[in-house]
Amino acid sequence: MGGLRSRTIGIACVALALVGLAVSIPAMARRLSQRAITVVWFDEPVTTPEFAFKGLPVVVRTRAPGAGNLGAVEIDWRGTTSRFEIDPGVKDDPRLPGLLRHEDWLSVLLFAQGARSEDELKRALADGSITPRLVVGMRLPAPGVDPETWGQARKRDWRYRFVELLPDGPVEESVRVAEGTFGELDNLGDPDWRRAEGREEEAWKYSVMMRMTPSTLFRVSARERPVQSALAAMGWTWPVAGSSFALLTVGAVLFSLAGVGRDRLDEGSEEKD
Numbered sequence: 001m002g003g004l005r006s007r008t009i010g011i012a013c014v015a016l017a018l019v020g021l022a023v024s025i026p027a028m029a030r031r032l033s034q035r036a037i038t039v040v041w042f043d044e045p046v047t048t049p050e051f052a053f054k055g056l057p058v059v060v061r062t063r064a065p066g067a068g069n070l071g072a073v074e075i076d077w078r079g080t081t082s083r084f085e086i087d088p089g090v091k092d093d094p095r096l097p098g099l100l101r102h103e104d105w106l107s108v109l110l111f112a113q114g115a116r117s118e119d120e121l122k123r124a125l126a127d128g129s130i131t132p133r134l135v136v137g138m139r140l141p142a143p144g145v146d147p148e149t150w151g152q153a154r155k156r157d158w159r160y161r162f163v164e165l166l167p168d169g170p171v172e173e174s175v176r177v178a179e180g181t182f183g184e185l186d187n188l189g190d191p192d193w194r195r196a197e198g199r200e201e202e203a204w205k206y207s208v209m210m211r212m213t214p215s216t217l218f219r220v221s222a223r224e225r226p227v228q229s230a231l232a233a234m235g236w237t238w239p240v241a242g243s244s245f246a247l248l249t250v251g252a253v254l255f256s257l258a259g260v261g262r263d264r265l266d267e268g269s270e271e272k273d
Contacts (some may be wrong), residue, residue, distance in 0.1 A: 024241040025237075040207035041112045045103075058165065106137070106138055108134070108137075109208060136164075137161070182213075186206070
């Protein structure tokens with residue numbers, strides 16, 4: 001009798017779980033597909049100071065501090081030179097060649113965005129409907145901290161400077177500069193927040209920031225943000241789906257145990273005979 005009850009309960013659990021999965025999984029897929037996700041693609045970082053972008057020459061060089069002047073990054077682009085001062089505290093590795101010696105705080109990146117899936121973005125890059133963009137990114141110390149320890153202190157106040165080089169338009173508008181702290185740019189990692197604030201086009205800033213920041217220095221919230229955002233988008237569907245999977249497992253176990261118990265009962269009857 002116990003085996004029959006276990007089998008019945010197991011079948012009921014499996015049936016209920018299948019209904020839950022049939023309802024929650026399609027709804028989950030719809031919710032995720034409707035999220036305002038913008039995929040950001042990156043090419044390999046540029047590591048040489050002199051290179052070409054869209055057929056135009058680019059030079060990125062650093063100037064060491066001296067005689068009361070701060071260090072600086074200078075960028076030659078479309079016949080003009082832009083200079084950006086760098087606060088003390090950035091770390092270089094003189095053993096490395098080219099721009100690699102500055103990789104702890106300086107990155108030259110080719111990126112693209114504007115599609116909602118990686119495959120869609122790759123197709124758009126291939127047919128030219130989306131073209132790569134070029135940004136020189138700088139990760140700078142939080143103001144007012146000890147330059148020797150800035151990498152471990154006040155991460156939320158780290159400053160990021162993004163210098164985008166534009167190949168088209170007037171020369172005087174060919175350099176676009178954006179800045180923000182880690183805390184401010186961290187918000188751009190939430191697709192729902194970007195959509196609500198009308199800042200979807202700025203998704204690349206979050207991706208560039210994360211690409212420039214050593215993974216060992218990420219704040220926990222930054223590492224978990226994609227997961228948190230996905231869970232929020234799934235809403236009621238993920239707990240229902242999770243519960244259904246658990247119920248399916250319980251039902252399968254009960255059904256199996258009932259079968260094992262019945263086999264043992266049959267074996268006992270045969271021995272008595």
